[in-house]
Amino acid sequence: MTTTAAPATGERTAQRNDPGAAPRRRRSGRLRRIGLPYLLLLPALLLELLVHLVPMVIGIVVSFRELTQFYVRDWTTSPWAGLDNYTLSVDFDAPVGQALLHSFLITCLFTVLSVGLCWLLGTAAAVFMQETFRGRGFLRTLFLVPYALPVYAAVITWAFMFQRDNGLINHVIHDQLGLTDSPPFWLLGDNSFFTLLVVSVWKGWPFAFLIMMAGLQNIPRDIYEAAALDGAGVWQQIRRITLPSLRPVNQVLVLVLFLWTFNDFNTPFVLFGKSAPAAADLISIHIYQSSFQTWNFGAGSAMSVLLLLFLLVVTGLYLLFTSRGKKASDG
Amino acid sequence: MADTAHRPSRSPMAPPRSFLWSRRIFLTLLTVFVLLPVFVMVTSSLKPLEDxxxxxxxxxxxxxIRPYFDIWETxxxxxxFTNSLIVAGSATVCSVVIAVFAAYAVSRYTFRGKRVFTVTVLSTQMxxxxxxxxxxxxxxxxxxNATGIALFGSRFGLILTYLTFSLxxxxxxxxxxFDSVPRDLDEAAKVDGCGPLGALFRVxxxxxxxxxxxVAxxxxxxxxxxxxxxxxxxxDATRTLAVGLQGYSTQNDVYWNQIMAASLVVSLPVVAGFLLLQRYLVTGLTAGAVK
Structure with missing residues (x-):
């Protein structure tokens, strides 16, 4: 009460002395009330501006400049390049454009497979673990371990397992099961795509599991009881009640998984180092290499901008499509 | 079926055999998949280099247990470790405080630009x-160069960067x-004389x-x-674990046992913390993100 009482009495005394003072004070009070939400948002806003939005604008500007190592000390002196960086990136007959297109297609295939498998494992595990059984709590904790482990620690362990001469995978498939004539390379050549996929799914599915578990808790129990009374079996309950109820959760989950997987840098970087084998050359690694290994930041920025445009279009279409589908099923 | 028949079943109908066996097989395979790297990490960290x-x-x-001593020398x-603790700890504290203020503003006030703010902030995720x-x-x-505040190469710059990642x-x-906390509660607090910030922190x-x-x-x-x-x-002075761990393999020999020991040591704080607090994560997601 004290904080609100003090200005009120002050206002009353001021009113007696100076008739013009009262509206001004009331206005400053209203200003404070309106200003408060902005004040609360200010730190978040400033930091987002500094780290995300301003760099994005600079990135777009740089994509129109010829920024090589000669200009990196003061990037504002670099000459304008017009659309050169873009034409270089999308000229699919030339080596640079060809490599970018290849990397893009690899990333698309990788993302579809990885997101699909993560979703499948996460959903199946969450649905199987909806009912209580002995050891459920323990398993739930265990399944979150890949999510909790720092990326580099987990991925380095996988890199060790996939070593040609001293790894676990080759020991099992070559030495113990005798499936191959000679131990294959997993971190070089075409196999590296499969390696990357396995590691990515191992790392990513617990997040789907976590979100699905949270989503399942919001389904009211009595729907199942009513369905059971009507004679619906467990499989039917899962198909008719559980999966449809998870639709809104799915909309967000699939989008988040898609963006994270498509932009993933950490997994291939720790697995393969600064330059990934062609079969596992994800777009982030490709752009990183184009910018930092060859010191052509202009071209790297142009590729990043193209990537962002692609993600914006896909996200927009996805949201439009899934929201319309939702409306149609509601109505 | 025998074991479920004796127990009072929770659902009106006991799950059929096909469901129980699918569950058993699926969860067993998944457990093996999840645990394989953990097994390799733990056992390899205890092996001599020849192995x-x-x-x-x-x-x-x-x-x-030699690798566990050698990792600190190599x-x-x-x-x-210290760098990572300082960077991640500071980024977490700042990020949580800033997020609490911002979420409070969006949840409890109507103001111009609210939608623009939430959409912009969320879209930076992509x-x-x-x-x-x-x-x-x-x-x-x-x-x-302009102010003399070292952001590049410093822990401070990394803290600023990381805190916006989770924001x-x-x-x-x-x-x-916050939306799920009844408004009556903070209205009551305001009647009792709390200011807007008092209502936020006390209620x-x-x-x-x-x-x-x-969120933390x-x-x-x-x-x-x-x-x-x-x-x-x-x-070199501000290197964090994420980069530092690569130091074991740039030498002529790759000390896999030390890499595994170091991976285990750097994972322990996060995994232990995460597993202790995972209950909060599920309830937090249930009430917050998944609605």
Whole structure:
């Protein structure tokens, strides 16, 4: 009460002395009330501006400049390049454009497979673990371990397992099961795509599991009881009640998984180092290499901008499509 | 079926055999998949060097705890550890505080630009890190030249960067969580003489502790595990674990047993913390993000 009482009495005394003072004070009070939400948002806003939005604008500007190592000390002196960086990136007959297109297609295939498998494992595990059984709590904790482990620690362990001469995978498939004539390379050549996929799914599915578990808790129990009374079996309950109820959760989950997987840098970087084998050359690694290994930041920025445009279009279409589908099923 | 028949079943109908067997097989395979790297990490960290340079062995020829002593000598792991703790800890605290303020504003006030703010903040999640890595590098270098505040190569710059990584998701999740705290509670607090900030800290924050813990865990894990920015924006003195761990394999020999021991040691703080607090994460997600 004290904080609100003090200005009120002050206002009353001021009113007696100076008739013009009262509206001004009331206005400053209203200003404070309106200003408060902005004040609360200010730190978040400033930091987002500094780290995300301003760099994005600079990135777009740089994509129109010829920024090589000669200009990196003061990037504002670099000459304008017009659309050169873009034409270089999308000229699919030339080596640079060809490599970018290849990397893009690899990333698309990788993302579809990885997101699909993560979703499948996460959903199946969450649905199987909806009912209580002995050891459920323990398993739930265990399944979150890949999510909790720092990326580099987990991925380095996988890199060790996939070593040609001293790894676990080759020991099992070559030495113990005798499936191959000679131990294959997993971190070089075409196999590296499969390696990357396995590691990515191992790392990513617990997040789907976590979100699905949270989503399942919001389904009211009595729907199942009513369905059971009507004679619906467990499989039917899962198909008719559980999966449809998870639709809104799915909309967000699939989008988040898609963006994270498509932009993933950490997994291939720790697995393969600064330059990934062609079969596992994800777009982030490709752009990183184009910018930092060859010191052509202009071209790297142009590729990043193209990537962002692609993600914006896909996200927009996805949201439009899934929201319309939702409306149609509601109505 | 026999074991379920004796127990009073929770659901009106006991699940059929096909469901129970599918569940058993699926969960067993999944457990093997999840645990395989953990098994390799733990056993290899206790093997002598010959065991990890030669053919893989399920059962070690001998057990040794030498790798756990050697890891601190081969690379300055303790320094990296300190750097990671400072960076991830500070980023977490700042990120949570800033997210609480922002989520409070969005959840409890109507103001012009609210939708623009939430959409903008959330959409930064979709930016590829590679897009703003170079510009951020340029900005930090320029700020450093202009003001003398070292952002590039310093822990402070890395803290600023990391805290914005977890901010969008944290704000989004806390908005949902704060929305689920009844408005009557903070109205009552205001009647009792709390200002807007009093209502936030005395009523809303205590009621939203699970959500806040969940957000803090997320922020810490994000900062602890980040590789891309750490590899570009740190120098020898400020190197974090994410980059430092690569030091074991750039030597002539790859000390796999030490790498595994170091991986285990750097994972322990996050995994232990995460597993202790995972209950909050599920309840936090249930009330906040998943609605």
């Amino acid at each position: 990890v340079t030669g053919k893989f062995q399920w059962i070690p020829s001998g057990l040794t 690379v300055p792991l303790a320094d990296y 930016f590829p890190g590679i897009l703003f890595l170079l510009p951020l590098f340029l900005i930090y270098v320029n700020i450093g 969008p998701f944290s704000i989004w999740m806390l908005i949902g969580y 809303i924050v205590p009621a939203a502790i699970p959500g806040i813990v969940a 865990v997320y922020a810490f894990m994000t900062a602890w595990g980040e590789v891309l920015f750490a590899s570009v924006m740190t120098n």
